């Protein structure tokens with residue numbers, strides 16, 4: 358049945374004719390094969406909700422926590438009707454540029470954050486800027502309606518000595534641009550499903566899982582290079598920063614973008630195959646399909662367990678999560694599923710993940726195979742350069758244990774000035790974040806404070822509960838009115854939540870998404886009555902999982918890891934041998950029928966002998 362992706366409703370014949378005539382079908386229509394309530398999760402997200410089989414599918418639109426701040430194609434304006442202050446000026450005034458070391462967290466904190474984003478979001482706007490709409494800093498075309506360049510002032514502290522007066526940026530692509538709706542409120546594109554289903558491993562470009570499977574023993578296709586396993590190369594993969602004849606690695610069906618995403622993609626692909634081996638050991642009679650789907654389910658559950666239990670807890674604090682109901686002390690099944698709640702991801706959640714640009718340090722600390730420190734490598738130079746990453750897996754793996762950037766009113770120099778080296782001369786990533794939000798129609802910081810915290814703020818001094826006096830002064834220096842402050846600008850200068858390490862409002866938005874996901878995903882891994890649900894014993898194994906376990910299992914040259922994998926190495930958090938890290942006992946997946954079969958087979962063999 359053909360469904361309209363934008364509305365989630367069946368597409369009537371006249372609409373199909375319109376889409377076909379205008380060549381909009383690929384983006385605006387999904388053909389849903391009949392749903393079977395007992396089937397495994399589908400990679401394209403269809404049939405998750407049985408009442409609305411197309412809701413939450415690949416390319417289904419994002420939800421909003423709060424209605425958009427405008428109803429036209431314009432960026433948000435100040436209350437006075439004036440344009441808001443230029444994005445780079447806001448960034449420069451609020452965030453200094455510095456090297457800084459987080460006192461507790463290591464690189465895996467921002468890295469795992471962006472890895473999880475690639476499951477539920479997409480980087481089509483960056484692709485658009487680099488490959489299609491490439492002219493936004495050309496003088497004659499800056500005002501083109503597809504462009505929103507970030508203007509650099511003549512007295513810019515960094516670029517004043519250069520000819521750079523413009524940083525590239527394109528207007529976010531919308532469903533209106535794709536022809537899927539005529540709604541007045543621009544709705545931004547999302548090329549992913551609306552659930553945490555590990556799309557970045559199993560269905561990145563919505564080509565289906567056939568292109569990544571070997572159809573043998575449940576495994577994903579991999580290739581060997583220098584004794585290490587990687588996702589396969591392919592003719593359409595794009596790695597413009599690979600250099601020389603040696604750097605050849607570039608993945609056909611996976612993201613070729615940032616170092617942190619690449620590391621986790623390689624690890625989770627390898628981990629899928631590791632799970633297949635373990636399952637095959639306990640269940641020799643399982644066929645390829647059974648192994649594939651079970652391994653995918655475990656890999657996905659493991660990733661969500663690390664995200665919502667370990668990562669959320671590291672950032673937000675255990676007590677806060679217990680209070681919010683995200684975790685419970687008993688660690689058992691959770692079933693908040695509501696079939697009336699369609700799968701949804703919010704615009705706000707996908708946006709505030711960008712806050713972690715603040716924690717992205719510009720250098721990777723490189724180590725030799727024995728763990729001796731060698732030198733600092735400019736981390737952003739690895740972007741779109743999978744060949745170089747593949748050649749240095751041991752070093753980059755260990756580099757994740759060094760401190761990430763602190764949340765301290767600064768941002769690392771490269772993130773602020775050369776965000777995409779090799780493909781853009783200059784780029785201020787956090788300024789770009791503000792720019793995009795104004796075009797997404799996200800409301801102001803104070804609107805979200807009122808929504809989540811119940812405090813109506815109309816005067817600067819009323820912000821003191823959330824922002825220090827010194828930072829309020831900085832905001833008041835740039836914005837006309839406290840109600841004009843961008844959501845992200847407010848988050849940059851907010852105080853941290855008591856008992857945690859990120860702003861309370863950021864925690865609110867992360868927790869809000871957790872609730873929406875758990876309520877709306879029929880295949881949520883903690884449910885005991887989803888199709889192919891884990892048994893109690895199996896869920897107990899998933900609960901043992903940690904980021905350190907993942908790296909021990911599939912990391913290159915790793916025989917010890919930080920005890921807590923998101924924290925920097927310290928006396929309290931020493932490196933420990935992998936043998937000390939809790940492991941999954943795959944015997945929990947032993948299938949009685951299979952055991953009986955193999956016993957029978959062995960018995961038969963014994964008799965014959």
Ligand code: HEM
Nearest residue numbers: 467470471474479480482615710711713717776789790793
């Ligand atoms: C290796 C370091 C990184 C680089 C070079 C990088 C670069 C970029 C760039 C250039 C953009 C587009 C900015 C714009 O809209 O103008 C972007 C967007 C984004 N980044 Fe990063 N980033 C990095 C790390 C991270 C981290 C650690 C996170 C989160 C944990 C993150 C989350 C995001 C998100 C959610 C977007 C929005 C994507 C979209 O909707 O188009 N990034 N990043």
